[in-house]
Structure formats: C-alpha cells, structure tokens
Amino acid sequence: MGIEGVNSRIADIQSRIIALQTQKTATPAQSQQTTTTGGAAGDDFASYLSQAVQQTPTSGRTYKLDAKGIPTDLVAYGNGKVPATALEQVGDTRHKLWAPAAEKLTQMIADAKKDGVTIGITDSYRPYAEQVDLAKRKGLYSQGGLAAKPGTSEHGWGMATDLDLNAKALSWVRANADKYGFYNTASRESWHWGFKPDKVPGLVS
Numbered sequence: 001m002g003i004e005g006v007n008s009r010i011a012d013i014q015s016r017i018i019a020l021q022t023q024k025t026a027t028p029a030q031s032q033q034t035t036t037t038g039g040a041a042g043d044d045f046a047s048y049l050s051q052a053v054q055q056t057p058t059s060g061r062t063y064k065l066d067a068k069g070i071p072t073d074l075v076a077y078g079n080g081k082v083p084a085t086a087l088e089q090v091g092d093t094r095h096k097l098w099a100p101a102a103e104k105l106t107q108m109i110a111d112a113k114k115d116g117v118t119i120g121i122t123d124s125y126r127p128y129a130e131q132v133d134l135a136k137r138k139g140l141y142s143q144g145g146l147a148a149k150p151g152t153s154e155h156g157w158g159m160a161t162d163l164d165l166n167a168k169a170l171s172w173v174r175a176n177a178d179k180y181g182f183y184n185t186a187s188r189e190s191w192h193w194g195f196k197p198d199k200v201p202g203l204v205s
Contacts, residue, residue, distance in 0.1 A: 062205035063100075063197060070157055071197060074098060079156035080128025087125055087158055095124035098158035100203055101181070101195035105161060108173075108180040117172045120164030122191070126155035146189070154185060159195040 063071045074082055088102035089095070091109055096102060109119045126134070131150040139145020147153075154160030161182075165173060170190060177183065177193060181203075185194035198204045 062203060064205055065198060069196065069198060070159070071098070074157050074159075078128075079151045079153065080126065080131055082125065082156075082158050090121060090124065090161075093121055095121045095161070096158065097124050097161060097195070100197065100200070101159050101161075104180040104195065104200065105182070108177065108182065112169065112172055112176070115172065117169050118166075119169050119173065121161055122164050123155065123162035124160075125158040126153055128156065131156055154192075154194045159197075160185065161193055161195075162189075162191045163193055165191060 063073060066072055066075050073086065077083060077086065082098065084096075086098060087096040088099040090097060090102045091106040097105060105121075112119050128150060131147070131153050135145070135147040135150055138147045140147055140149055142149070148155075150156075155162075163169075163173065173182075173193070174184070178199065181195050181197065181200040182193040183196055183199075184190065184192065186192035
C-alpha cells in the first residue's frame with residue numbers, strides 16, 4: 001500500500017470514528033469518557049473502531065489494468081508470486097485474495113448471510129507451486145482436465161475463488177455476484193468465480 005496509503009487510511013478511519021461517535025446521543029462528558037476510559041465506554045470505542053475499519057477500503061486507491069484486465073500492480077509481481085502485503089483475508093476464513101477482491105467477497109458473503117444463504121470457500125489465492133501441483137493432479141483444461149496452465153490461473157493473481165455452494169447458495173450467487181464484481185469465469189465449473197476490477201465502480205482509473 002505504501003506509507004501514503006497507510007496514512008490516508010488512518011485519517012479516513014479517524015474521520016469515520018468521529019462520525020460514528022456523533023451519531024450516538026451522549027453528553028460532551030460522556031463522549032469524552034468514551035474515548036478515554038475502559039469498561040463500557042471503552043467497549044463503545046472498540047465498536048466504533050471496528051465499524052470504521054469495516055467501512056474503509058483497504059487500499060483507498062484506484063488501479064490501472066493491463067490489456068487482459070489484470071491490475072498492473074499484480075502483473076509486476078507475477079502470477080502466483082503475489083506477496084502477502086497485496087493480499088487480504090476473506091472475512092474470518094483462512095482464505096486470501098487480492099485486497100479489493102477479498103473486501104468484495106467478504107461483503108458478498110455477509111449480504112448472503114442476511115438472506116439466509118451460506119457461502120463457503122474451498123480455494124482462493126494459489127501460489128505458482130500449488131498451480132503446478134494441481135495441474136499434475138487434475139490435468140490441464142486444454143487436455144480435458146480442470147487446471148489452468150501454471151502461471152496463467154486467475155487464482156494466481158488472487159482474483160478468483162472456488163465457492164462451496166448448495167443449490168440455494170448457487171442460485172443466490174448467480175443472481176447477485178455481479179454486484180460485487182464476481183463472475184463465473186469457468187464454464188465447466190459452477191464453483192469458480194473470478195473478480196473483474198473494471199466492473200466495480202471507482203476501483204479502476
């Protein structure tokens with residue numbers, strides 16, 4: 001993200017905390033207590049901080065794409081060689097994606113849950129070595145298998161996820177995924193959903 005991005009995010013979080021605090025009806029003395037003491041007041045502040053962070057995009061920036069629709073930042077790293085600093089955990093799962101994709105998938109899972117739909121994840125970012133192993137075990141698409149040629153996988157950019165979906169969840173995702181920038185980009189795999197940055201308003205410059 002860089003130091004400028006970090007500072008920008010900190011400032012954004014601080015402004016959101018202030019906005020959230022003013023939404024709560026409290027006297028000036030109570031507001032001061034919220035930010036300086038523990039106990040219930042401290043819990044309130046922790047809640048404000050959590051809400052502010054959840055509402056704040058990790059990057060706070062826009063991205064440029066190459067001719068294939070891949071962010072140039074990721075292209076510079078190489079497929080399957082994306083560093084941990086460019087990835088973000090999806091919700092409370094063990095899975096990680098390119099940060100903007102992770103944020104949108106986290107949001108999609110949360111919104112589906114509100115509708116009584118559970119979306120699970122079976123795969124996410126896939127380092128190059130894992131792509132090679134998968135190709136050996138499941139064969140290449142070009143040969144009737146299920147794996148992309150190592151170094152070309154959407155998973156290798158941190159821009160694809162394999163979802164664990166029952167019939168109800170699959171129906172929900174098919175109807176709503178595009179709102180979050182996700183599309184079923186592998187016709188033979190109903191579980192494979194790729195992230196398209198240019199479909200997310202404000203993400204691409």
